[in-house]
């Protein structure tokens with residue numbers, strides 16, 4: 001490289017560094033001014049960014065990995081929540097079954113967030129399977145039930161027994177079975 005080419009390359013590097021520094025400073029200035037830049041309310045370009053409730057956030061963190069972030073899981077491994085989960089809300093036993101599932105009862109969130117997660121699951125994914133008059137879970141109810149988890153239970157048998165007691169006209173699950181193949 002000739003001395004001139006070296007000088008040009010050095011000047012270009014300096015200009016690049018200055019551009020990056022100026023960009024960072026501008027971003028910081030915007031971050032200091034919430035009206036100009038608030039990642040929770042919208043991007044700098046004005047495109048709305050969706051905000052998530054605590055229930056939705058924790059569903060994605062604690063449940064979505066298995067059940068899919070939209071409640072649809074890989075068939076055969078994990079029950080499909082979308083269009084099915086509401087039918088469990090037809091009976092008190094089904095309502096309790098959900099909270100006592102080990103993956104639910106032991107989720108790393110407090111009772112009120114867990115209630116929000118479950119309400120998100122049943123009201124957002126239940127669709128036609130959800131009966132009309134379902135009351136949302138409360139933190140108190142969830143707190144009580146999760147302290148008696150179904151740890152050493154055959155969950156499928158328990159679920160079958162609950163479904164056998166469920167009024168066939170209550171909730172309309174999707175035609176395909178919610179049962180994971182094993």
Ligand code: HEC
Pocket residue numbers: 059062063064065066067077078079080081084085088098101102103104107117118121155159178180
């Ligand atoms: C490690 C994978 C995994 C995670 C994480 C998980 N689940 Fe599940 N879920 C399952 C499996 C498998 C079943 C079937 C019953 C069983 O074996 O636990 C199930 C059953 C369910 C059911 C009953 C569905 C039916 O039709 O019988 C609900 C509701 C549910 N899970 C909600 C949740 C929620 C809410 C969370 C997060 C707090 C969660 N699950 C986390 C795998 C998971």
